[in-house]
Amino acid sequence: MTVTARHTRIAGTGSALPPRRLSNADLVRQLAADGIETSDEWIVERTGIRARHFVDAGVNASDLAVQAARHALEAAGCAAEDIDLIIVATSTPDMVFPSTAAIVQRKLGVQGCPVFDVQAVCSGFVYALTVADAMIRTGSADTALVIGAEVFSRILDFKDRGTCVLFGDGAGAVVLRASDTPGIVATDLHADGRHVDILCVPGTVSGGQILGDPLLRMDGQAVFKLAVGVLESSARTVLERTGRRPDQVDWLIPHQANIRIMQATARKLKLPPERLVVTVDAHGNTSAASIPLALDVAVRDGRIREGHTVLLQGVGGGFTWGSVLIDF
Ligand code: UT7
Numbered sequence: 001m002t003v004t005a006r007h008t009r010i011a012g013t014g015s016a017l018p019p020r021r022l023s024n025a026d027l028v029r030q031l032a033a034d035g036i037e038t039s040d041e042w043i044v045e046r047t048g049i050r051a052r053h054f055v056d057a058g059v060n061a062s063d064l065a066v067q068a069a070r071h072a073l074e075a076a077g078c079a080a081e082d083i084d085l086i087i088v089a090t091s092t093p094d095m096v097f098p099s100t101a102a103i104v105q106r107k108l109g110v111q112g113c114p115v116f117d118v119q120a121v122c123s124g125f126v127y128a129l130t131v132a133d134a135m136i137r138t139g140s141a142d143t144a145l146v147i148g149a150e151v152f153s154r155i156l157d158f159k160d161r162g163t164c165v166l167f168g169d170g171a172g173a174v175v176l177r178a179s180d181t182p183g184i185v186a187t188d189l190h191a192d193g194r195h196v197d198i199l200c201v202p203g204t205v206s207g208g209q210i211l212g213d214p215l216l217r218m219d220g221q222a223v224f225k226l227a228v229g230v231l232e233s234s235a236r237t238v239l240e241r242t243g244r245r246p247d248q249v250d251w252l253i254p255h256q257a258n259i260r261i262m263q264a265t266a267r268k269l270k271l272p273p274e275r276l277v278v279t280v281d282a283h284g285n286t287s288a289a290s291i292p293l294a295l296d297v298a299v300r301d302g303r304i305r306e307g308h309t310v311l312l313q314g315v316g317g318g319f320t321w322g323s324v325l326i327d328f
Contacts, residue, residue: 007183008133008176010326011078011143014071015172015296016064017283018055027052027165031158038161048259052168052284054153060094062103064171065149068292069108075299076175078143080108083175085141086115087132089124089148089288091317092155093117096205100149113141120191121199122255122316124148124288125172129312129324130187136178147173148288155201157215166257167216168284172292186238186325190230195319198222223316224261230321231265231313238311238325246270249325250308251298255315256280256290265313277303287316304328 022030024040031038043049055064065088073080086108088101095103101115120127125148132144149171156164198219203212231254239246246269254262256279266276279294286293291312298304308328315321 004180006137006139007179007181008136009179009181009183010174010328011177012072012074012076012175013173013292013296013299014068014073014075015170015293016067016071017053017170018059018064020054020056021051022054023051024049024165031161031164034158036159036161038165043165047166048278048280049166049284050281053170055151055169059151061090061092061149061151061171062094062100062107064151064169065100065104065147065173066107068149068171068173069104069145069147071296072145072173072175076177078175080110082143083108083110083145084113085132085135085144086110086113087118087128087144087146089118089120089128090150091119091121091124091287092151104147120288120314120316120320121318122257122285122287122290123314123318123320123322125291126312126314126322126324127189127320129174129184130189130322132176133184133187136176142178144176145173146176147171148290148292150287150289152216152287155214155216162220163216163218166285168286170283170286170289170293172289172296174292174295182327184324184326186241187322188234188237188241189322190234191318191320193318195222195226198319199317224258226319227257227261227315228264231261231315232268234313234321234323235265235269235311238323242325244309248309249275249311251275251277251304251310252313253277253291253294253298253310254313256283256294257285
C-alpha cells in the first residue's frame with residue numbers, strides 16, 4: 001500500500017497597513033499635548049521602533065484582514081471560492097462574537113467553509129498556522145487562508161507611556177495549500193497560564209457595561225525576560241525535530257515587539273544579524289499581525305525565495321509562545 005503524505009505549503013502572502021502613519025516624533029507631539037513625556041531617543045533605544053500605523057475610526061480588524069487576504073490570494077493565483085478554511089488570529093476582534101473570521105468570510109464572498117478565530121495574542125499567528133497545518137495534513141482542508149489582524153490602537157492607554165508607544169495596527173495573511181512536498185516541516189506550541197497577569201486587557205463586557213479595565217496592561221520587564229528564554233528553546237525544539245542546525249535557517253522572523261529581544265534570539269542561535277527580518281522599526285508591535293506582515297515584506301522584496309528555510313516565532317500574552325519551521 002502506498003501512503004502519500006500530505007504536507008502544507010505557503011502558496012502566497014499578503015499584508016495591509018492603515019494609511020495613517022505616526023512617526024515617533026508625531027506620537028511624542030500627540031502625547032505631549034496630554035502631558036505625557038517620552039522621546040524618539042527612548043523609544044528607538046529601548047525598542048527599535050521608529051513608526052507605527054493606526055486605523056481611523058470605523059476601520060476594524062476584518063477590514064485590514066480582508067485587504068491582506070486579497071493580496072495573498074492574488075500572490076497565490078487563487079480565487080476566493082477555492083478557500084475551504086479561514087482562521088484569523090486576533091486579540092482585537094470586530095465584535096465579541098461572531099468571529100472576525102466569519103466577517104472576513106462574508107466580505108470575501110466565500111461560502112460554507114469552516115471559519116474561526118484563534119486567540120493567542122502575539123503568538124496567535126503561529127498558533128493559527130499550526131492548527132491550519134494539522135487540518136490540511138489530516139485532509140480537513142486543501143486551501144486555507146490564515147490571517148493575523150489587529151487594531152491594538154483601540155486598546156491602548158495613551159496615558160501609559162510604557163505601553164502606548166509600542167504597538168501599531170496591521171494585518172498579514174498567507175494562503176496555504178495541500179502538497180506532496182513540505183512546506184511546514186515542524187511546529188512547536190506552548191503556554192504557561194501562571195503568567196496571565198503580565199500582559200493582559202483585564203476587562204470584559206457584562207450586563208451591557210464594561211467590567212474592569214478595557215486597556216492593555218503589561219509588565220514589560222517580566223515579558224522581556226520570559227520572551228528571550230522561550231524563543232531560543234522553541235527554536236531549538238523545531239530544529240532538533242527535523243535534524244537541522246540553526247545555521248540552516250535562512251531567515252528568522254520572530255514576533256516584532258522589540259529589536260533587543262529579536263537580536264538576542266539571533267545571537268543565541270549564532271545567526272548573523274542579516275538573517276533577521278526586521279519590521280518592528282516601521283510597524284511597531286502589531287501582535288498577531290507582526291509575523292505575517294514581516295513575512296510578506298521579505299517575500300515581496302525578494303529576500304525569501306524558493307528553497308529557503310524560514311523560522312517563524314511568536315511570543316506574548318497568556319503567556320504563549322511557539323515556532324513554525326518552513327521550507328519555501
Ligand atoms: O507583544 C508581546 C511581547 N511584548 C514584549 O516583548 C515587550 C517586552 N518588553 C519590552 O520590550 C521592554 O520591557 C519595554 C520596551 C516595554 C520597556 O523597556 P525597559 O528597558 O524594560 O524599560 P522599563 O520599563 O524598565 O523602564 C525604564 C525607565 C523607567 O523610568 P525610571 O523608573 O527608570 O525612572 C520608565 O518610567 O523608562 C521609563 N519609561 C519611559 N521613558 C520615556 C517607560 N516608558 C517610557 C517612554 N518614554 N515611553
